[in-house]
Amino acid sequence: xxxxxxxxWILHTRAYRxxxxxxxxxxxxxxxxxxxxxxxxxxxxxxxxxxxxxxxxVLVSWSGKTSLYNLRQxxxxxxxxxxxxxxxxxxxxxxxxxLMYLLHRDDPCYELYQRYTRLITQLAxxxxxxxxxxxxxxxxxxxxxGYALNLTCERNEQGQMIKMDANYSxxxxxxxxxxQNRVGKPSFCGASLLALDQEILTTPKHLQDAxxxxxxxxxxxxxxxxxxxxxxx
Amino acid sequence: MISPAxxxxxxxxxxxxxxxxxxxxxxxxxxxxxxxxxxxxLASSLDYAASNVTHCNRCRTFSxxxxxxxxxxxxxxxxxxxxxxxxxxxxxxxxxxxxxGYYFVLMGKLSPLDGIGPEEIGINQxxxxxxxxxxxxxxxxxxxTVEGDTTAHYIAEKCKAVNISxxxxxxxxxxxxxxxxxxxxxxxxxxxxxxxxxxACD
Ligand SMILES: [Zn+2]
Numbered sequence: 001x002x003x004x005x006x007x008x009w010i011l012h013t014r015a016y017r018x019x020x021x022x023x024x025x026x027x028x029x030x031x032x033x034x035x036x037x038x039x040x041x042x043x044x045x046x047x048x049x050x051x052x053x054x055x056x057x058v059l060v061s062w063s064g065k066t067s068l069y070n071l072r073q074x075x076x077x078x079x080x081x082x083x084x085x086x087x088x089x090x091x092x093x094x095x096x097x098x099l100m101y102l103l104h105r106d107d108p109c110y111e112l113y114q115r116y117t118r119l120i121t122q123l124a125x126x127x128x129x130x131x132x133x134x135x136x137x138x139x140x141x142x143x144x145x146g147y148a149l150n151l152t153c154e155r156n157e158q159g160q161m162i163k164m165d166a167n168y169s170x171x172x173x174x175x176x177x178x179x180q181n182r183v184g185k186p187s188f189c190g191a192s193l194l195a196l197d198q199e200i201l202t203t204p205k206h207l208q209d210a211x212x213x214x215x216x217x218x219x220x221x222x223x224x225x226x227x228x229x230x231x232x233x
Numbered sequence: 234m235i236s237p238a239x240x241x242x243x244x245x246x247x248x249x250x251x252x253x254x255x256x257x258x259x260x261x262x263x264x265x266x267x268x269x270x271x272x273x274x275l276a277s278s279l280d281y282a283a284s285n286v287t288h289c290n291r292c293r294t295f296s297x298x299x300x301x302x303x304x305x306x307x308x309x310x311x312x313x314x315x316x317x318x319x320x321x322x323x324x325x326x327x328x329x330x331x332x333x334g335y336y337f338v339l340m341g342k343l344s345p346l347d348g349i350g351p352e353e354i355g356i357n358q359x360x361x362x363x364x365x366x367x368x369x370x371x372x373x374x375x376x377x378t379v380e381g382d383t384t385a386h387y388i389a390e391k392c393k394a395v396n397i398s399x400x401x402x403x404x405x406x407x408x409x410x411x412x413x414x415x416x417x418x419x420x421x422x423x424x425x426x427x428x429x430x431x432x433a434c435d
Pocket of ligand 1: 289290291292293294296300301302303304305
């Protein structure tokens with residue numbers, strides 16, 4: 001396999017041997033891949049080292065047969081030099097944690113690459129609100145992984161349509177069911193579910209419901225793995 | 234190999250970064266042939282350091298005393314606390330001679346994807362110092378990586394909560410370099426953090 005100048009985002013890097021890095025990337029046409037970048041660390045740091053940082057948009061060439069490829073070439077994508085700061089940076093790490101733990105390697109998903117690009121662009125512009133965008137990213141990530149939430153019907157399509165003014169409880173396997181605001185169990189307002197479905201989250205209540213709901217759904221698929229970035233907020 | 238003792242020593246030396254089998258072999262034969270006394274000194278110093286050096290209770294750097302020499306020095310500026318990732322960072326800063334305050338060494342950096350959170354970098358210990366000592370300014374000298382930035386942001390938020398001002402060492406174009414050869418991220422950062430020339434000349 002030999003891929004030339006593939007658009008990609010760096011998700012994570014870790015030191016490997018004395019002067020190398022293992023780099024995880026989200027690529028446009030090849031999904032999440034893992035590369036070894038030889039001889040980029042240490043005293044004779046190569047110029048590619050600065051590019052091999054999370055949240056950098058790169059063009060990357062690699063080769064190799066196994067699922068651990070060798071980096072051949074990396075350069076910056078033009079006009080895509082973003083810097084995330086503060087809470088936005090931590091939200092970026094959150095997105096990366098999700099991708100690292102939920103995506104299988106070498107499973108192409110063009111749409112996910114586009115959605116991730118939009119998310120990072122949003123996070124990089126300090127004057128643009130990003131909470132709703134983060135929720136849509138989570139929702140679409142679940143859908144692209146094959147775990148789409150059905151936000152318009154009760155009990156995954158067997159039941160009635162979700163109503164604006166009703167309250168619902170959520171079960172990751174069963175979907176939504178009507179509930180009477182029982183104590184101890186989180187419930188979600190129908191209007192919030194429909195707003196998330198339409199991607200028109202605006203009110204604080206809708207945003208909060210969406211956040212709690214998606215956290216429940218993602219936790220289920222993370223199978224007990226605790227994400228570290230939410231601890232930093 | 235004729236001597237198991239030599240084989241063992243060669244293997245042991247290979248734990249050092251940059252030391253392969255060839256160079257380990259060269260070191261061993263050099264020590265045995267030309268430098269027996271120094272070899273004994275090396276062995277005893279290594280043994281002493283490996284069994285006695287732990288961490289300073291105040292700044293967490295390497296130290297064989299409860300409180301390291303720097304923390305014990307009363308002539309430094311108590312109102313300044315510089316935060317670095319590693320003991321080596323602290324050492325190189327000291328060697329510049331520009332900084333006169335005290336230090337706190339994180340012994341790492343926040344890295345969610347490596348499972349390193351606030352607890353692992355000694356945040357509670359740091360908060361305790363911010364509370365008890367007359368610190369007026371925290372200087373963040375974490376590395377200019379995204380993990381370093383995350384760490385800096387997290388600590389800055391903690392400082393804000395207790396009303397201590399927080400600064401960060403500047404970043405940008407290295408001395409003697411040429412813009413043409415800089416990566417675009419460094420250039421963007423240098424541009425974002427540009428400084429007033431008048432201020433710089435004051
Ligand atoms: Zn100390």
